[in-house]
Every structure is written in structure tokens, then in C-alpha cells.
Amino acid sequence: MDIKAKSTSSGSLVIVGAGPAGLGAAIEAARAGLRCTLLDESAHLGGRIYRPPPEAFHVVAAPALGRDFQRGERLRHEFSEVADQVEVLSGASVLGIWNSGNSGRELLWTSGHSSAMLRAERLVLATGAYERPVPFPGWTLPGVMTAGGVQTLIKTMQVKPGRRALVAGTGPLLLVVANQLHHAGVEVVAVLEAGKPSWSPRQVPKVWGEWGLLRDAWTYWCGLRHAGIPLLFNHTIFAAHGEGAVETASYGPVDANDWRPLKERATRVEVDLVVAGFGLVPDTALTQSTGCRHEYVHELGGWIPVRDAFMRTTVPGVFAVGDGAGVAGSLVALEQGRVAGITAAEQTGALNAREADRRRAAPLRRLRSLARARRVLDEISRIRPGLSQLASEETLACRCEEVTFSEIRAALAAGAQDLQAVKLFTRLGMGPCQGRNCAASMAMSISQATGRTLEQVGQINPRPPMKQTTLGLLANTTGLAGSVVADPLDAVGGGPS
Amino acid sequence: MNAARDVVVIGGGVIGCSVAYYCARAGLGVTLIDQPKRGRATSASAGGLWPLGESVGLGCGVIFHKALAGRGQLPEGVHGPGQLPKAFLDFALQSNAMFPRLRDELLQTAGIDIELERTSLLFTMYDDGDVAFAKPLLEHCPCGQNRIDWLTPDELAKAEPAVTREVRGALRFNGDDQVNPYRLADAFRAAAQRLGATIITHTAVTGIEMRAGRVVAAQAGADRYPCAMVVNAAGAWAVNVGRMIGIEVPVRPVRGQILGTETLPKVLSACLSTSNCYLAQKQHGEIIIGSTTEEVGFDVGTTPEAMRSLAAGAVRAVPSLANVHLKRVWSGLRPGSPDELPILGPVDEIAGYFNACGHFRTGIVTSPMTGLMISELAAGQSTSFPLEPFLFSRFAGADPQSAIVHAHGIGDAALAEMRFTVPEMQCEGCANKIGQALQAISGVTGVDAKVELKQVWVRYESSKLQEQTLKDALHRAGFSAIETP
Incomplete structure (x- = not known):
């Protein structure tokens, strides 16, 4: 069966993040004949781990750069074979995601020169992780x-x-x-x-x-x-x-x-x-904004979207893969991405169920083998709560809004029991970092102070824009529904005077 | 403590905190019970104290008016944003006049500076329409005093160099100033506490206990708070508290989205109101840009459309803002009343219950007078401002909608209201979907979907569409609609 010819790609697939997870999804989806759009904040494909050295850095002996470099090269090569099926938007940040009825969703993204809306019938979120503060x-x-x-x-x-x-x-x-x-x-x-x-x-x-x-x-x-x-x-x-x-x-x-x-x-x-x-904390700002359910898994870095074996979140049409869905490293990320890409293609009809099963078998097998190795790592790098005693009263908990630990304690004394309540009292996490610099450590600190579990302490709800942008860029957002409004007050007076 | 003088205040936004403060100051026993909720209007306020501007329809009013006109939903004969009655203007002006002294009191009692700033409010006029709207205001200042100045483009450029030169001039409202709304609520609360009030947060009031027509206690989960009086200061959620004593307080959530910029050096010395947005630079440097007016139930989300239109409005008014970073966008639920006036004071037949709700978009500026008046009622004194225009009883007998019609001066538009039962409506998500489906119909002026009741109220102009159109829209959105008289 000629799968490519059959793919009339009934739906658009948007992949956010071009690290190993996002690339894996794009490669498999494109291979199945599904056209997709791949966004990444960097100018290069490969994510942080497979980011190529700068051009000026002449590669004389590639092997000296190590295994990651070669894996990155292999992955980029694999991608280049299907690149004609993929629209790559590099240097692109996603500022927000909104559900737009009849099961689709709209992304607002900016390249730093312009901003626009992008409609996605299916969405693979491969946003990676950030360093634990x-x-x-x-x-x-x-x-x-x-x-x-x-x-x-x-x-x-x-x-x-x-x-x-x-x-x-x-x-x-x-x-x-x-x-x-x-x-x-x-x-x-x-x-x-x-x-x-x-x-x-x-x-x-x-x-x-x-x-x-x-x-x-x-x-x-x-x-x-x-x-x-x-x-x-x-x-x-x-x-x-x-x-x-x-x-x-x-x-x-x-x-x-x-x-x-x-x-x-x-x-x-x-x-x-x-x-x-x-260590790392999964970046769940975008998965949270799609409204899918999250759970707290300490070993995987904290809050992560709930998924099934095919990387489907609890919101139909939304997949989550890679470190952003639980810190597990680049090899796991790549295989998860592949599974999501194949499943997305199956959902659109680009692959039939049997073919999808056949293609998923290898990455799923690889994921099972990797899962055994990971347990050792989980144990050694699991963060422990005593670290929250490092801070003193004057230490800044939230550097964006300059909230100190003593202000956090005051909020707890006033009855706040979770992150969201502390945020309302203190403005913690309301700055441009969206809580990336404070939420994980503050959750642990609040849990220690109140005796509540990290699940109960909860998360900070991310608010658009998820990444920095200017008013000028937003003002010129293209692709929005609704027309530009003529000035209604013009209706009043008697024309130009 | 004398139980006959004990007050339970329900709600910890700026109104509840003000009521608690003034009651504590009057020597009453005060317990404030608060369940912080996302979307509290106090947290999404720009902190404008614009009694004059708000009364003539500036601030959110003019923006909403423009949005309605853009959707072709402006009733015939309406040329400008609705103006509020004289009684409200006087109420707001008197409340505003309390701020300088209040600032000193709160600083002394709570040690919190509410950041009161003498800014004035500038209505920047972009075109003939704006000029035509502004002229009568200058000629007949509604407050009866000469508090409005007309600024030529040159005068405006001198006063506010950052504002665009593409203007026909500006109207300056002297005495319309600003505070920091969070600090105001915090200071009221802290000062109340200093004066002996008990503050219980993260606790929901679940019932009000009555005996022989009198309030005797408030119930919050397993805890019972004996008291002689309760004050409903629950903002957009006031209807829930009203139902505890069997009344329907006509307050509905009206969402407003606002943007906040990064911290900037001084860009604006006055607050600005334009037909696209308003702008207020706060003391720590961030500029607040507001605001939308949307009836989407209790949805506290934000939309890309609002981000775009408010950002565009801000850049038009102050071009240098184009390169400024947006820090965040968030939303609050204004407690909207049918005639846009607050609902204050007692309710017939229910001794010991007071409303302090329905403040719509003016809760910050009217909070001191509201708190003072409620404290006076609770202490059995006469109020510092006449209560009559704000009593709940003004809605008795009349269809509350008629009040809206009156306030907007759109009596000819013949508004009708329909109620549907929608069994499939399970969550706020469904409610939003229903809201969007119905709002999209030309002629629909308001939608109120109540998940817990599985009912949807639709207000529409009967001349523009048939009931069947509404039903069809619901069906297309995947819901059944059972007409419920």
C-alpha cells in the first residue's frame, strides 16, 4: 500500500518543540504522509541537547564531540529525508493556546518580528524541561x-x-x-x-x-x-x-x-x-493551558500531564512527549515523540490501525527497555525537601516580583494553604518567568511549612503570554477571527469640521 | 463581646475589607469570612478613582460602547456610552473625597501605603466622534463644578509627551486619581484586624441561620458564627449568598481582561482613557491597560483577541509602548448589577442582612463610602449618603432588565429575555461554549449560563431575532434547549 499517496491529511498537526521528542514526532508523522508544522524557539533543530556548535566552530573531528553530537546529526539527517512534509517555524515562541470549539485549538505565536494565530487540529507538545531553582x-x-x-x-x-x-x-x-x-x-x-x-x-x-x-x-x-x-x-x-x-x-x-x-x-x-x-523540572505551561489533567510524580520532576501509552493526554488531539511530560532524557524523548507522531497520523487516517501498530512496535519496545534503566537514576537525583531550609527570611523566593520568604510565611500565617493562594497574597509567580524560577521550590517549602502534600499545594496557573513579547507585536497579531472595528464614535458629529 | 453588635462580613475583596474596617472602627464585633476565588474583581482592577470619568462613560464604558458598535449591536439612537444617574455621581464623588484622609488613617493603623496619586484622568480625542462626545461634557460638567479642562494637542503634548500627537486634544478630569487596588484591600483588611476584627480566609460561608425573621448566625462548613448581622460583600458571587436567605440578588459576573507591562520609568503622569483602552501607570512603574466587558459566566480565561485589541489601543495612545514587554494578561469578574449601580443596605422582612454588592466597575472608588454606610446601618445610625437609590427594593416588581434599558437610554430597543433549561450543561466549559454560540448572534445583548441550575438566560432585542434562532444556535452547538418560562 502506498501510504503517502493515501494521505490526504484531513487535519493539521502542530508540534511545539524541535528537540528529540518534537523531531521524533515530526519524522514519524511526515513519514506517514501527514503534513505538519514544527515550532521551536531556537534557530536550530535538535533542542538543547542536540544543538549544533556555532558555525565558527569548525568541526574537524566529529567523533571528538561525542555521542550526543552524532545522535543529533543522525536525527537531523533522518529529519532531512522528510523535511518537505514539514513547515519549520524557527525562532518561534508560543505565547498561548486556546481551545476553539469543535475539538480544534488556536496557538498564538511570535517570531520576534511578527505574531500570528495558528490553528491546530492536533497538537504535540514537546516543550522540554527547565532547571530546578x-x-x-x-x-x-x-x-x-x-x-x-x-x-x-x-x-x-x-x-x-x-x-x-x-x-x-x-x-x-x-x-x-x-x-x-x-x-x-x-x-x-x-x-x-x-x-x-x-x-x-x-x-x-x-x-x-x-x-x-x-x-x-x-x-x-x-x-x-x-x-x-x-x-x-x-x-x-x-x-x-x-x-x-x-x-x-x-x-x-x-x-x-x-x-x-x-x-x-x-x-x-x-x-x-x-x-x-x-536537576530539571518539566515545563508544563502549555500542557496546562490546553486544560489536560496533570498529576504530581516526584521522580519525573514534579507536575506532568497524565498520558496513556500512546502519549495521548486527557484532551483529545493533544499529545505530550519528552522531558516536558516527565524528565527522562533524550533517548526516551525521541521514542515518545515517534509514538505520538505515528498515533497522530493514525488519528487523521494517514495510517490504518494495523500499520500504525506495526510502526509503533519498535519505539514502544525501546521505551520499555529504557524504563528499566531509569530507576537507578530516579533514585540518585530525586530532590529532597530539606533543601528548602537553605533560605533565610530575607532570601528572595520570587525574583521577578521580589517576594521574600518572610512574606511567604506571612501569607501562610494568614491562612494560605497552596501555591495559588500564596500567589494571590504575595504576587509570587506573577512575573515574566511564569513561576519557572519559584514554583517548584516554593511548593516544597509550602509543603514543609503546612504539612500538606505537594499534590495539595498544587501549581501556579500559567497566564499568557507564556514567553516575553512586546505590545507592538501583539497589536499586529494576524490570523485572528473578527474584523477590525471602524470608529463608532464617528457616527456622532457632523463629519469633519 | 455583645452578640447584638456582631457582624459577619462575607467576602474579602475591597468591599468586604472596607466594610470590615469601618465596622471595626465603629466598635462593632467583626468577623470577615473569605474564600479567595480566581477572578476576584479587586485583583483585576487598574485602581482608577474616576468618579467623574466613570459616571460619564469613560474607562471601560467607552471601550465597551465601541466594541458593541463594532459588532453592529448598538441600538438605534445611541451615540455614546451610557451615563450613570446623578445620584451615583454624587455617591462616587463623596466616596472619592474620603481617600486623602483614609490614606493617612490606613497608613497609621495598618502601616500600609495605598499609593494614592493625584493623576487626573485624560480622555484623549482621536477624531470628530470623540470631540462630539466630549464637547457637551465640557459645557455642562455633570458634577456642576468646573472640574474639566480642554487641552489642545500642544497642551497635551506638553503635559504628556509620551502620548501620540495624532489627537484632536484631550479632556482633563481633575480629581479623578488612582490608588493601588491590592494595597487598598490589604490595608483595609490589616487595619480592620488591628481594630479587633477577626479575619478567616480560605473558608466558604455555606449558610445563614435565621430565627423569627432575624439573622442569628453564619454557617461556614462545620463552624457556626453567631451574629446579629451579615453583610453580603461576595462580589460576582453575591447571588449565592443572597439565595441563602431566599432572595435573588441580581448580580452577574462581567468579565474584564487587562494587561500589565513590565516595570517602566515614568511614562505617564495622568491616567488615560481612550475609545480603545485605558492606561494607568502604577507607582512601581508597570502600566495597566484595560479592559474588556464580556458576559461569559464565571470563565476567568483570557483571549488572544483581547490581548491584540488592548495592545493595539495602548500603542495607538502611547506609540513608544510598542517596544515594551507585556508581563501578563489576566481577568476579573466585575459584579454587574442590572442598572450598573451598587446594591446596598437592608432587605425588607430580613432583619440583620445587608447587601454591599453589585459595584460593577467602580468598587475601588466607592469602597470607602460603601464601608462607611454599612457600618452606620449596622450601628443603627443614619447613613452619610442617602441609601434609597441603592436599595435592593428598587428591583421589586419591575423587570430588572428595564433598569438596564433605562440606564443605557435604549428604551426603544425592546429587550426581551428567554430562559432555557439545558440538561447537557455540565461544566463551565459547556457554559462558555453556550455563551459563545449565543453571543455570536446579532441582536443578543447578554447571556447568563448557570451550570449549577442547568439554565441559560438570554437577553436579546426582540425586533432583531426570533426565539427559534436562539434554540437553533444551541442545537448546533450540541445542546438541547428546553424553553423554561
């Missing part, structure tokens, strides 16, 4: 950066982010960043891992290799040792100090069970860079 005194000082931010500076911008650094957080990414800093000529004082893994270093490469999250962890481990950089387990950053920028930082041990800081045993070091990497 963990507030500690001084966390908003210049010189405190996230692990991902530091990687971007070194990798894509080739900027040396500081002279002397302290790296703190949890998870294997810390080792990678510490090595990258070392190679960039930054002196790394110590790497502080809040957890204490039950695995031995020799097992790590196997687990991570299966994951594909990192290239060669064993090399990194050895790298740290050769460079004489201490790796301290059950330790974390306590505070960053300085006038206008980081000058010193204090750190120390944490309780092995709940990661509560043992502040009386603090050590102070002179550094101008503090790198914090406490």
Missing part, C-alpha cells in the same frame, strides 16, 4: 549560575564564566560541568553532590550510557580526580556572599536522609562563580 541566601547575586547556563556560555558562546568556581547540586550533570569549567581554565574548588549514590563509580558509565544523558561519565570522573577537584557527597551550597557580585560562598554537609543543611558546620571559600544544578 533552589533558593539559598545570595542565589540572585551575579556570579550564581545554573549548570545549563554555564554550559551554554562555555559550549556555544565560548565565554569563560569566572575564575574560581564552586559547583553544587545533584545528579551526573555536575561532573560534566565541573570538567568543562576545568578545561575552560576555571579553577573548580569543589563539586558538592547533595546525594550519596548507592552505586559505585564503575557502574555509572553503563547506566548513563543507556540513558544517553551524558557522554562518558567515567572520563569525567577520572578528569575530576586528575585535576585534584574534590567531589563531596551529602554536601551542598549554603550561601553566596558579596557586594553586587559573588565574592565568597559557604557550603557544608547536609542530612543524608532529607538533605537538611547542617549550617553550624559551614565552610567559607573565596569564589567568584557558584554553579547550581539541582
Whole structure:
């Protein structure tokens, strides 16, 4: 059967995010003959993990760039074979999604030069994850950066982010960043891992290799040792100090069970860079705005959309895939994307049920195998609630609206019991970051203070615009229903005077 | 505490907090019970204190008027936004005059600055229509005083350099100022607490207990609050509280969407009202841009259409805003009453119950006088402003709709109302769908879909369409419509 010829694509498919998950969906949908539109905020395909190095960065020996680079190249190649079926909108941010009756939905997106509405009968959301914020005194000082931010500076911008650094957080990414800093000529004082893994270093490469999250962890481990950089387990950053920028930082041990800081045993070091990497939080702003049901799964990073095995959310026609639907890494993301792409094609009639089943079999099998490996990782990088004791009364909880922890406590004392109520009292999460910088840590903090579960503490409802945009761009939004209004007050007076 | 002097205030928006404050100040025993809800109008207010501007139809009024006209829904003979009666203007002016002293009181008692600013309100005139609307206002200032100035384009440019030069001039309303609405409500609440009021939040009142025609207690879940008086300050949800004592308070949610910009250096010294939007720069630098007027039930969502039209209105008025970031868009539910006037004071036959609701779009400016008057009623004193125009009894016998017709001066349009029972209406989503389907019909002026009652009220101009058209629209949207007299 010629599947392509049969595909009269009865419905439009829009995919948000061109990382591994979004690309996987686009490749499979396009292969089935379904035309689709793929939006991504970056100028390149591949997402953060497979983002190619800048043009100026001449690739002499591709293998030296590691497995992620090659996986990215393979995926881009696979995509190029079906690219004629896909309209790519790069540099495009989705500002909001609205249900528009008879089961379709409308997206408002902007490219930075214009904004427009886009109708989507089916929608695959592959928005990825962002770094988990963990507030500690001084966390908003210049010189405190996230692990991902530091990687971007070194990798894509080739900027040396500081002279002397302290790296703190949890998870294997810390080792990678510490090595990258070392190679960039930054002196790394110590790497502080809040957890204490039950695995031995020799097992790590196997687990991570299966994951594909990192290239060669064993090399990194050895790298740290050769460079004489201490790796301290059950330790974390306590505070960053300085006038206008980081000058010193204090750190120390944490309780092995709940990661509560043992502040009386603090050590102070002179550094101008503090790198914090406490893992990832799924970005659910768009899935939330489609109205699909979410659940709290601590191991997957927090709130995630409820899905079935074919990546269908509880809203018909809306799929969620990749880290944005539960942090699980790029390999899982890609297979989830493929499953969603095939299922979307099946829904439009571009594939019949039997063919869809046949195509889904391989990615589903791969997902089952990956699920076994992930349990190890879940255990080591699961964030623990004691970290919420790092902040002091004056520490900013919400940096956009400048809300301090003491204001949060006042709101709780006044009867607020969940994030939404705290937001109403304090404006927490009402700034341009939409709660990305505060919601996850505040939920944990409120849960600790009130004794309520994280499910009960809930989420902050995202509000459009989900990403920054200007009034000028919005004013010229194209593709909206409804006509431009003539000035009705003209009807009054007797014409031009 | 003397139970005969105990008041339970239901609702913690700006009105409830003001009532609690003035009652506590009068020495009454006050318990404020509040269930914060998304879409509370206080949280979606620009904080304009525009008694004069609002009374003549500026602020949201003129924008709504323009939107209606754009949809071809403006009744014949209507050339401008509706004006509110003199009694309301006087009420609003007197309430507004209370602010300077109130600011000092609240700062002293609660330590919160309500950020009262002397801004004035400018109506910027883009074209002949705007000029024709403005001229009579200048000639016969409704307040009877000379509080309006006419600014030429040059004078406007000098006073507000950021405002577009593409104008015919502006009308300045002196004495129309602004506060920070969140801080006003916070300050009322904190001051009430300082004066002995008990504030219970995140708690819903579930019933009002009556004995021999008197209020004796408010019930909130398992807790009972004995009292001699209750005040219904539940905003857009006031109808629910009214039903607890068997009355239908004619208050319906009227959604307004507003935009907030990033924090900016001083761009505007006055508040602006245009036929597309209004703008108010707050003390911390963000500019609030409002607002739509929509009847979509309790839906607190936002729409791309509103974002576009308000952004376009703002850029037209202040061109440099084109490059300014939008921080967020959100919405609030105004407590709309049929004649746009608040519903205040006692209800016949029910001793100890007071309304303090239906403030529509003027709750911020009228909150001090509302609080003061209710406290006076509760203390058994005469009120500082005549109560009659605002009593619930004004709706008795009359179809509340006739009041709307009167207020808008559109008596010839012959508004009719139909009620349908819609068994399939399960959630707010259905209600929205129904609202949209019906609003799309030319001639429909209002839709009120009540999920909990599975009923839909439709107001329409009987000259423009037949009942069957409404039924057909519901059927097309996938709902059955059982005519319910």
C-alpha cells in the first residue's frame, strides 16, 4: 500500500518543540504522509541537547564531540529525508493556546518580528524541561549560575564564566560541568553532590550510557580526580556572599536522609562563580493551558500531564512527549515523540490501525527497555525537601516580583494553604518567568511549612503570554477571527469640521 | 463581646475589607469570612478613582460602547456610552473625597501605603466622534463644578509627551486619581484586624441561620458564627449568598481582561482613557491597560483577541509602548448589577442582612463610602449618603432588565429575555461554549449560563431575532434547549 499517496491529511498537526521528542514526532508523522508544522524557539533543530556548535566552530573531528553530537546529526539527517512534509517555524515562541470549539485549538505565536494565530487540529507538545531553582541566601547575586547556563556560555558562546568556581547540586550533570569549567581554565574548588549514590563509580558509565544523558561519565570522573577537584557527597551550597557580585560562598554537609543543611558546620571559600544544578523540572505551561489533567510524580520532576501509552493526554488531539511530560532524557524523548507522531497520523487516517501498530512496535519496545534503566537514576537525583531550609527570611523566593520568604510565611500565617493562594497574597509567580524560577521550590517549602502534600499545594496557573513579547507585536497579531472595528464614535458629529 | 453588635462580613475583596474596617472602627464585633476565588474583581482592577470619568462613560464604558458598535449591536439612537444617574455621581464623588484622609488613617493603623496619586484622568480625542462626545461634557460638567479642562494637542503634548500627537486634544478630569487596588484591600483588611476584627480566609460561608425573621448566625462548613448581622460583600458571587436567605440578588459576573507591562520609568503622569483602552501607570512603574466587558459566566480565561485589541489601543495612545514587554494578561469578574449601580443596605422582612454588592466597575472608588454606610446601618445610625437609590427594593416588581434599558437610554430597543433549561450543561466549559454560540448572534445583548441550575438566560432585542434562532444556535452547538418560562 502506498501510504503517502493515501494521505490526504484531513487535519493539521502542530508540534511545539524541535528537540528529540518534537523531531521524533515530526519524522514519524511526515513519514506517514501527514503534513505538519514544527515550532521551536531556537534557530536550530535538535533542542538543547542536540544543538549544533556555532558555525565558527569548525568541526574537524566529529567523533571528538561525542555521542550526543552524532545522535543529533543522525536525527537531523533522518529529519532531512522528510523535511518537505514539514513547515519549520524557527525562532518561534508560543505565547498561548486556546481551545476553539469543535475539538480544534488556536496557538498564538511570535517570531520576534511578527505574531500570528495558528490553528491546530492536533497538537504535540514537546516543550522540554527547565532547571530546578533552589533558593539559598545570595542565589540572585551575579556570579550564581545554573549548570545549563554555564554550559551554554562555555559550549556555544565560548565565554569563560569566572575564575574560581564552586559547583553544587545533584545528579551526573555536575561532573560534566565541573570538567568543562576545568578545561575552560576555571579553577573548580569543589563539586558538592547533595546525594550519596548507592552505586559505585564503575557502574555509572553503563547506566548513563543507556540513558544517553551524558557522554562518558567515567572520563569525567577520572578528569575530576586528575585535576585534584574534590567531589563531596551529602554536601551542598549554603550561601553566596558579596557586594553586587559573588565574592565568597559557604557550603557544608547536609542530612543524608532529607538533605537538611547542617549550617553550624559551614565552610567559607573565596569564589567568584557558584554553579547550581539541582536537576530539571518539566515545563508544563502549555500542557496546562490546553486544560489536560496533570498529576504530581516526584521522580519525573514534579507536575506532568497524565498520558496513556500512546502519549495521548486527557484532551483529545493533544499529545505530550519528552522531558516536558516527565524528565527522562533524550533517548526516551525521541521514542515518545515517534509514538505520538505515528498515533497522530493514525488519528487523521494517514495510517490504518494495523500499520500504525506495526510502526509503533519498535519505539514502544525501546521505551520499555529504557524504563528499566531509569530507576537507578530516579533514585540518585530525586530532590529532597530539606533543601528548602537553605533560605533565610530575607532570601528572595520570587525574583521577578521580589517576594521574600518572610512574606511567604506571612501569607501562610494568614491562612494560605497552596501555591495559588500564596500567589494571590504575595504576587509570587506573577512575573515574566511564569513561576519557572519559584514554583517548584516554593511548593516544597509550602509543603514543609503546612504539612500538606505537594499534590495539595498544587501549581501556579500559567497566564499568557507564556514567553516575553512586546505590545507592538501583539497589536499586529494576524490570523485572528473578527474584523477590525471602524470608529463608532464617528457616527456622532457632523463629519469633519 | 455583645452578640447584638456582631457582624459577619462575607467576602474579602475591597468591599468586604472596607466594610470590615469601618465596622471595626465603629466598635462593632467583626468577623470577615473569605474564600479567595480566581477572578476576584479587586485583583483585576487598574485602581482608577474616576468618579467623574466613570459616571460619564469613560474607562471601560467607552471601550465597551465601541466594541458593541463594532459588532453592529448598538441600538438605534445611541451615540455614546451610557451615563450613570446623578445620584451615583454624587455617591462616587463623596466616596472619592474620603481617600486623602483614609490614606493617612490606613497608613497609621495598618502601616500600609495605598499609593494614592493625584493623576487626573485624560480622555484623549482621536477624531470628530470623540470631540462630539466630549464637547457637551465640557459645557455642562455633570458634577456642576468646573472640574474639566480642554487641552489642545500642544497642551497635551506638553503635559504628556509620551502620548501620540495624532489627537484632536484631550479632556482633563481633575480629581479623578488612582490608588493601588491590592494595597487598598490589604490595608483595609490589616487595619480592620488591628481594630479587633477577626479575619478567616480560605473558608466558604455555606449558610445563614435565621430565627423569627432575624439573622442569628453564619454557617461556614462545620463552624457556626453567631451574629446579629451579615453583610453580603461576595462580589460576582453575591447571588449565592443572597439565595441563602431566599432572595435573588441580581448580580452577574462581567468579565474584564487587562494587561500589565513590565516595570517602566515614568511614562505617564495622568491616567488615560481612550475609545480603545485605558492606561494607568502604577507607582512601581508597570502600566495597566484595560479592559474588556464580556458576559461569559464565571470563565476567568483570557483571549488572544483581547490581548491584540488592548495592545493595539495602548500603542495607538502611547506609540513608544510598542517596544515594551507585556508581563501578563489576566481577568476579573466585575459584579454587574442590572442598572450598573451598587446594591446596598437592608432587605425588607430580613432583619440583620445587608447587601454591599453589585459595584460593577467602580468598587475601588466607592469602597470607602460603601464601608462607611454599612457600618452606620449596622450601628443603627443614619447613613452619610442617602441609601434609597441603592436599595435592593428598587428591583421589586419591575423587570430588572428595564433598569438596564433605562440606564443605557435604549428604551426603544425592546429587550426581551428567554430562559432555557439545558440538561447537557455540565461544566463551565459547556457554559462558555453556550455563551459563545449565543453571543455570536446579532441582536443578543447578554447571556447568563448557570451550570449549577442547568439554565441559560438570554437577553436579546426582540425586533432583531426570533426565539427559534436562539434554540437553533444551541442545537448546533450540541445542546438541547428546553424553553423554561
